[in-house]
Amino acid sequence: MRVLNIETKGYLGKKIKVAGWVNSRRDHGKIVFLDLRDKSGVLQVVAHSKIAEGIKEEDVLEVEGEVKERPKEMINPKLETGNVELKAEKIKILVKSQKLPFDIKSLKLSLPKLLDFRPLTLRNEKQRAIFRVQREIIDSFRKTMKNLGFFEFEAPTIVASATEGGAEVFHVDYFDKDAYLAQSPQLYKQILVSVFERVFTVCKAFRAEPSITTRHLTEYISLDCEMGFIESWEDLMETCEIVVKNIFSDVERNCKKELEMWGAKIPEIKGKIPRLKLREAQEIILKRTGKDKRENPDLDPEDEREICNYAKEKFNCELVFITHFPTSKRPFYTFEDPENSEYTLSFDLLFRGLEIVTGGQRINDYKYLVKKMKRFKLDPKNFKYYLQAFKYGMPPEGGFAIGAERITKQILGLENIREASLFPRDLQRVDIRLKKKK
Numbered sequence: 001m002r003v004l005n006i007e008t009k010g011y012l013g014k015k016i017k018v019a020g021w022v023n024s025r026r027d028h029g030k031i032v033f034l035d036l037r038d039k040s041g042v043l044q045v046v047a048h049s050k051i052a053e054g055i056k057e058e059d060v061l062e063v064e065g066e067v068k069e070r071p072k073e074m075i076n077p078k079l080e081t082g083n084v085e086l087k088a089e090k091i092k093i094l095v096k097s098q099k100l101p102f103d104i105k106s107l108k109l110s111l112p113k114l115l116d117f118r119p120l121t122l123r124n125e126k127q128r129a130i131f132r133v134q135r136e137i138i139d140s141f142r143k144t145m146k147n148l149g150f151f152e153f154e155a156p157t158i159v160a161s162a163t164e165g166g167a168e169v170f171h172v173d174y175f176d177k178d179a180y181l182a183q184s185p186q187l188y189k190q191i192l193v194s195v196f197e198r199v200f201t202v203c204k205a206f207r208a209e210p211s212i213t214t215r216h217l218t219e220y221i222s223l224d225c226e227m228g229f230i231e232s233w234e235d236l237m238e239t240c241e242i243v244v245k246n247i248f249s250d251v252e253r254n255c256k257k258e259l260e261m262w263g264a265k266i267p268e269i270k271g272k273i274p275r276l277k278l279r280e281a282q283e284i285i286l287k288r289t290g291k292d293k294r295e296n297p298d299l300d301p302e303d304e305r306e307i308c309n310y311a312k313e314k315f316n317c318e319l320v321f322i323t324h325f326p327t328s329k330r331p332f333y334t335f336e337d338p339e340n341s342e343y344t345l346s347f348d349l350l351f352r353g354l355e356i357v358t359g360g361q362r363i364n365d366y367k368y369l370v371k372k373m374k375r376f377k378l379d380p381k382n383f384k385y386y387l388q389a390f391k392y393g394m395p396p397e398g399g400f401a402i403g404a405e406r407i408t409k410q411i412l413g414l415e416n417i418r419e420a421s422l423f424p425r426d427l428q429r430v431d432i433r434l435k436k437k438k
Contacts, residue, residue, distance in 0.1 A: 002062075006040035008084055011067045018043060018086060019062045019094070021123070022055060024105065036061065036086075037123075043081045044070070047088035057104070058097035058123075064090040111416055115424060116433065122422070129258035131422060133251055134408045138202055140250035141223045141402065144243050150225055151196040155185030155203040161382040168208045181206035184401060189226035190333070190362060191389040193397045200225035202404075212427050214416045215301065215354060217405060219425040226362075226399030233335065233345035233361035236398045237321055240349060240357055241273055243402070244319070251411060262412045267318040273349070274311055275321040281307045297329035305353035323347040332376040333369065335361035335398070347400075356407045359400025366390040 003016045020038035027033075032052040034045040045063055055061065065088040076082035101117065102109060107124045114121050121127055145152070159182045162169045170181040184205045192199040205222040225243075230236065252259070252266040259266070276284070282294045285306050293303055299322065311320035324343040327336050334344045346360030363369045369390055370380045380387065405420040418424040428434055 004040040005036065005038050005043035005081055008043055008067050008081055008086065012069060012084065013067065015064065015066050015089075016086070017062060017064045018045075020060070022057050022059045022061060022097075024057060025052075025055060034061075034063075034088075036063065041080050044076070044079075044085040045088050046085050047091060051088060051091050055091070055093065056097065057100060059093055060095040060097070062092040062094055063088050111418065112433070115418060115429065118423060118431070126261055129255075129261045130408065130412060130414070130420060133255050133258050133412060134404060134420065136251050136255050137247050137407055137411075138221070138223065138404055140247045141243060142200075142202060143250075144246045145200040145225055148198070148239065148242070150198040150200045150227070151192070153188070153192055153196075153199055153201050155182065155188050155201045155224070157182055157204060157206075159187075160385070170206050170208050183207060184222060185224050186331070186333070186401075187383075187386045189224055189399060190394075190397070191386060193226050193228040194389040194392075194394050197228045197395075198226070210427055213301075215406070215409075217417055217421055217424055217426060220421070221404035223402040223404055224399065225401075226397060228395040228397040230361065230396050230398055233398055236359055236361065236400055237273075237275070237347055240347075240359065240400050244273075244349065244357070244407075245269055247407065248411075259412075264412045266411070267351075269317060269319065273319045273321055274315045274317055275323055275347075276307070277324040278322055278326075278343075279324070281322055284310055297326045299348075299350075299355075301353075304350050304355060308350050308353045311350075319349060319351045321347050321349055330360070332372045332378060333362045335363050345398075351407065352410045354406060354410055356410060357400050357402050359398065361396070361398035364390065364394040364396055366394070 001017070002019050003011060005018060005020065008016065008018065018036060020036045023035040023037040023042055025032065025034055030049045032047050032049050034047060034052065034055065036043050036045050063086060065086045067084055068087050070083055070085050104120065104124050107121060109121070158172060158174065158179050160179060162180055162183060169183060172179040172181060182205060185201050185203050189199050189201060201224050203222055203224065204219055206219050208218070209216055227239065248266045279294065281299065282296070285303055286292050286294065288310065289306060299307065308318065308320060311317050323346065324337060325346050327342055327344050330344045330346050334346050337343045337345055344360060348355045349357035363372060366387065370387065373380050373383065405417050408420040409417050414420055418426065423431060
């Protein structure tokens with residue numbers, strides 16, 4: 001029976017069988033040291049040169065031998081198995097690897113090359129660490145939502161109409177009908193508020209934005225939640241704070257090795273995350289930079305970085321909520337501020353210069369929702385299915401969505417969001433770089 005590398009510490013003095021990939025090979029006369037990699041980590045294998053003949057990096061091996069304590073001077077504190085080694089008695093080569101096109105361990109590649117060779121570059125320890133952190137983020141979100149009494153559902157990917165209108169949707173030939181890839185699970189999570197009151201989903205969302213930036217993906221992981229019977233739209237930010245703080249806490253506790261690998265530090269949040277209205281933020285930016293952005297309906301990337309710098313200096317916090325975005329620039333279902341209908345009860349959460357969360361209160365009145373659709377030049381007939389939930393009673397409600405790749409990128413300090421996607425899709429890539437149509 002195979003034993004995982006991480007489990008070998010419990011088999012001291014016993015003969016076992018391990019299996020994995022050759023991470024590295026070091027020859028010392030007749031003795032060969034192999035670092036064997038499996039899903040749990042790396043184990044040093046000591047073998048005679050005769051039974052290790054012809055073995056090279058990324059060969060897939062099955063090794064039988066005895067677990068020994070390493071000599072004190074040979075202990076490797078950087079490995080979880082660093083105090084033991086396997087003295088090989090038999091090595092079976094399961095699969096031979098071809099010659100590697102580059103050094104996987106150092107991985108000094110440009111981003112395009114990193115992605116061109118994704119099936120291979122993901123074997124790099126530092127690359128794998130990114131997605132261990134991302135898995136912890138998703139698991140933490142899911143755990144928090146369940147603890148808060150939210151019901152998990154699986155959102156559809158193919159939808160009958162654009163969630164938010166506009167042209168940023170992928171058309172799908174659905175048999176002999178027109179359909180689209182979902183921009184978000186928004187309409188479905190609102191429908192389910194009228195069924196389960198509090199719901200969440202971890203799903204893929206799609207945006208047909210014809211732009212290439214360091215912060216956008218065509219397909220991304222959305223961590224979405226929606227909650228009914230809210231007393232105030234600020235309830236949503238309170239819940240968002242709980243979720244984000246728990247994510248940071250879980251990543252810090254369970255991903256120490258991965259954070260150290262990337263030289264990353266989890267932000268310390270003391271008290272409440274500061275909140276600024278959009279126009280207040282723009283006044284601050286004007287005073288700090290001399291640039292007048294007060295007529296803009298949103299913060300651009302430069303503004304997001306600047307207001308995060310301000311929050312760090314003023315509140316000693318690396319996060320800041322920006323609220324009250326213009327009604328004309330938020331989706332049709334967004335609730336307007338009763339004190340000023342030009343603005344909405346909506347928010348973004350910025351973290352180290354990048355928006356990672358967007359959310360707000362939704363319109364729950366059926367007649368007004370239909371009126372708002374028409375104002376946004378949307379045909380209510382196309383939303384007949386969605387509108388049932390409101391026609392027959394919807395409580396005050398709202399929600400938010402977290403971009404999994406974005407929060408991963410910001411925690412680890414990655415330069416490009418594509419690094420935080422296992423298999424990124426963008427304007428120029430679906431696994432391979434796409435050729436232009438003739």
